Amino acid sequence: MRSMTWKSLVLDAIQGLPKHFSLEDLTSKRAWFAGHYPDNRFVDAKIRQTLQLLRDQGAIVFAGNGRYARTETQPEFSPLIHPGLGTGYNSSSQIARVVIETWAEMNLYCLTCDADSLSRHRANKIGSDFFCAACRSEYQVKAKNGRFGNTLTRANYRSTVEAANRGNMPEHILVEYDLRRRSVVFVDAIHGRNITAERILARTELAPTARRAGWIGCTISIVDLARTQIGVPTGLDRAAVRREWR
Numbered sequence: 001m002r003s004m005t006w007k008s009l010v011l012d013a014i015q016g017l018p019k020h021f022s023l024e025d026l027t028s029k030r031a032w033f034a035g036h037y038p039d040n041r042f043v044d045a046k047i048r049q050t051l052q053l054l055r056d057q058g059a060i061v062f063a064g065n066g067r068y069a070r071t072e073t074q075p076e077f078s079p080l081i082h083p084g085l086g087t088g089y090n091s092s093s094q095i096a097r098v099v100i101e102t103w104a105e106m107n108l109y110c111l112t113c114d115a116d117s118l119s120r121h122r123a124n125k126i127g128s129d130f131f132c133a134a135c136r137s138e139y140q141v142k143a144k145n146g147r148f149g150n151t152l153t154r155a156n157y158r159s160t161v162e163a164a165n166r167g168n169m170p171e172h173i174l175v176e177y178d179l180r181r182r183s184v185v186f187v188d189a190i191h192g193r194n195i196t197a198e199r200i201l202a203r204t205e206l207a208p209t210a211r212r213a214g215w216i217g218c219t220i221s222i223v224d225l226a227r228t229q230i231g232v233p234t235g236l237d238r239a240a241v242r243r244e245w246r
């Protein structure tokens, strides 16, 4: 099922507002946003988070007191993340998930074709997070606070092996971030077709007493798999750094 990203939703909403607008102008469209994301309980938090990322990307400026202005420039890549805006979620893994998911929506682009943005699948779509509306490439985003080791954890063992055997494995995007420094650090991509069935290892079956008894997860060995670096720590503008320093 197709869904728009928060980036495209918020940008659409902003385009319909005067150049100078307020948070209120957007949160009053809550129902319209929720219509696109009926399973999202934190519409206001997502709007605020998306605004922060659009500011990082230069598309808007904050004027203070909940006021914003459009800059009329296209959003640019930004490595910054905003953990504080995961407020409302219970566990640190949920917070990390929503923060990175939003970052990915804002910054990832298609590697296969020239499309500059990816669309997000509804939350319940198993296996892939994003797809390209132009060429239909599928992407799975994996994120880690720190560096990835030799394996990735993936959900269901059987469906993962089936996807590999059918040649349906999505491209994998590995996002390594540093929560303390509030930044994405390295972003690598691995071709889904290189993730073959023998790299997929079953984990121990959940105990009969577990909520999902009998369910088997898996890990994917990524040892020696070719990676394409699609993001590295971006350089800062030296003049700005020196001004700050002085």
Ligand SMILES: [Zn+2]
Residues within 6 Å of the ligand: 110, 111, 112, 113, 114, 115, 132, 133, 134, 135, 136, 137
């Ligand atoms: Zn594409």
